[in-house]
Amino acid sequence: MRATLIFTAMACWLLSSVAGAKRNELVMATTFSPEATAYLISRWQGQPQSVVIRTLNRTSTSLEQLLDSTGSDNVDLVLTSSPMLLQHLQQHQRLANYEGAPQQSQWLVPEPIRNTAVAVAISGFGLLINRSNLAEKRLPLPNDWDDLTDARYQGALLMSSPSRSDTSHLMVESLLQQRGWQSGWQTMLSAAGNLITISSRSFGVADKVKSGLGSVGPIIDNYANLLLDDPHLAFHYFPQAAASPTYIAVTSNSHYPAEARRFIQFLLSPQGQRVLADTSTGKYPVVPLPADNPRFAQQQKLLQRPPLNYSLVLQRQRLVQKLFDTAISFRLSQLKDAWKALHGAESRLKRPLPEIRALLTAIPVTQAQSEDPQYLKQFAARSESEQQVMEWQLFFQQQQRKAIKALEELK
Secondary structure (H helix, E strand, O other), X not given: OHHHHHHHHHHHHHHHHHHHHHHOEEEEEEOOOXXXXXHHHHHHOOOOOOOEEEEEEOOHHHHXXXXXXXXXXXXXXXXXXXXXXXXXXXXXXXXXXXXXXXXXXXXXXXXXXXXXOEEEEEEOEEEEEEHHHHHHOOOOOOOOHHHHOOHHHOOOEEEEOOOOOHHHHHHHHHHHHHXXXXXXXXXXXXXXXXXXXXXXXXXXXXXXXXHOOOOEEXXXXXXXXXXXXXXXXXXXXXXXXXXXXXXXXXXXXOOOHHHHHHHHHHHHOHHHHHHHHOHHHOOEEOOOOOOOOOOHHHXXXXXXXXXXXXXXXXXXXXXXXXXXXXXXXXHHHHHHHHHHXXXXXXXXXXXXXXXXXXXXXXXXXXXXXXOOHHHHHHXXXXXXXXXXXXXXXXXXXXXXXXXXXXXXXXX
């Protein structure tokens, strides 16, 4: 009996210790890499009475699955640059409403998620460049998407897929909205001929460019900026790309919502915004920097650019993901072969071949379809979208056969 009482007392003590430990810890699910959040968390944990923050670093898809399950009960916060992830979580009642966020940050948040998400920082898209790698190949530094379509960059380009990385998705959407649906895809497909591979994660692109496995990669700045102490690397913002906010939200199942909100308030405070202004975060604060700050000019460019049409982004999310993978990811080897043959023919003939380029850059979806809610509905149903994808596969195969045949007939 005495042993039983002792065991019971010990069990109660252990349970209370675990509960106490949990009270000293917030769990933050994030799509960012550990390196991208380490500095921010370290500065927070230097605050009086701050609680420890433990991160779960996952892809957007993985976080959707985690937070849709019963295992989401231990997650208190979600930190991401993906409005798609936050809309999904909001639609599934996984996020708590957040009131009282300053207008200075909330105008950056897409209307569909403005009740639950808070913008705490902004980033921009551009090109991470391995200058030493390009110098060895005697290639100039590229500045924009058009440069990436140049045949000289064949075998030099790396990027991730919209289905694997939501930051890559937003970068692709920025191109499509800036240039228009047809022209944007023509640029994307032309650049795809120069790809080495499709990286599984956005920050994997940065790692591969840094290690010299590729020369250049389109990427979000907060991964690139963390690497720029390396003199062999450079980062150039796309001239017209939209800003990408960093959002944070409290989960509806959080056991410690007050502590979670206190962390958000820290990020929005003058001190937190100064932390986000530090290059160690790779981001920019939402509050304007002083004019004498060396990062002021670029922050102003990002803040002044027209925001993406997020309603359209969210509406056609599955379309863009499936079309990119069907057109590029799943046929990358054949695509590269076709473009290599075209580049070779244009070099030999010393003239462009626009008719053959048109075959390789055609897409089976019109601008009107890409904005038509009725057309887009099919991508919510797996059976309907599979049929559509099969038709696309056939379309791209036929286009490539026509292009190869036309190249073979050239004298």
